[in-house]
Amino acid sequence: MAARFxxxxxxxxxxxxxxxxxxxxxxxxxLAAFAACLLxxxxxxxxxxxxxxxxxxxTPCALLALLIFFFAIRYVGQRRVTTFASWQIAVGWLTTxxxxxxxxxxxxxxxxxxxxxxxxxxxxxxxxxxxxxxxxVQAMSLVHGWPLFVIFGxxxxxxxxxxxxxxxxxxxxxxxxxxxxHLGRGIEISRPALYVPGYAGxxxxxxxxxxxxx
Numbered sequence: 001m002a003a004r005f006x007x008x009x010x011x012x013x014x015x016x017x018x019x020x021x022x023x024x025x026x027x028x029x030x031l032a033a034f035a036a037c038l039l040x041x042x043x044x045x046x047x048x049x050x051x052x053x054x055x056x057x058x059t060p061c062a063l064l065a066l067l068i069f070f071f072a073i074r075y076v077g078q079r080r081v082t083t084f085a086s087w088q089i090a091v092g093w094l095t096t097x098x099x100x101x102x103x104x105x106x107x108x109x110x111x112x113x114x115x116x117x118x119x120x121x122x123x124x125x126x127x128x129x130x131x132x133x134x135x136x137v138q139a140m141s142l143v144h145g146w147p148l149f150v151i152f153g154x155x156x157x158x159x160x161x162x163x164x165x166x167x168x169x170x171x172x173x174x175x176x177x178x179x180x181x182h183l184g185r186g187i188e189i190s191r192p193a194l195y196v197p198g199y200a201g202x203x204x205x206x207x208x209x210x211x212x213x214x
Contacts, residue, residue, distance in 0.1 A: 020088060023095055030098035037105040050109045050166070057163035063208060064164060064172040067155050070201030071148075071176045077195025081186035092181035093174070100173035104156065107132045109166050112157050121161045122213045129153030144187045151206040152176065158209035 041050045084092065107128050116124040132153040133146050156169045189195045 020084070020092070024091065027095045027098045030102045034098060034102040034105055037102065037110055040110060041105070044110070044114070050105075050113050051160050051169075052109065052167070053165040054167060055163050055165040056168060059212070060159035060162040060164035061168060063155055063162075063205060063212070064159050064168060066201065067152065067205045068172060068175050068179075070198050070205060072179055072198075073194050074198030074202060075179055075183045075185050077189060077191040077193070077198055078183075078185035079188040079190035080184050081188075082184040084181050084184060089181045093178045096174055096177045099177060100170045103132070103135075104166055104170045104173055107135075107153065108156050108160050108169055112160065116161075121157070122210070125154055125157035125161070125209075125213050128157055148202075151202050154206050154209040154213070158212040162212050 041047055041052070044050070047053075111131065112124050112128040115127060119127065129150055133149045136145065136149050152173075156172070159169060159172075160166065
């Protein structure tokens, strides 16, 4: 968190290219943090207890698939602001892997599973998601960004709770984040006919997640 704050504070985003290189640099502290998560996982009950299994039950996996679909539809409904070269798209997918591995290992694998027994799945998901949103406070405007992080956080917790293994959450996180490199969309809405149903579908996924957490 400290490394992220320092990088985002002293290397402000001035455009898509600046964001691209800054995010690539952030792969190093993210990999270090992921290694720390693995160490903590090993010392606090083992990998299976923290969700590191290949379980793929139908309901949670369907929720994750729908989440990817609606995120993509919402993206397409926004105005394109940049175009990345093929090599940048490939690097983007690679640099997103540390993001997906670290954030799922930390916020769902460690945090959610650690407090679930004491607080119950619903409260544990709310705490995990709140901290997940706070972690991203520098990455995107809270007005435009926080609902997306809430939706994803709740859906990821619900999927883990209902039997989807952590690797599937990591894969979903990787796809949702990396789609942007292909589409290069900003926050301005250009195609409401796609944006509105996409956003509505994401909200429906969050509501379904809350139902699964009860």
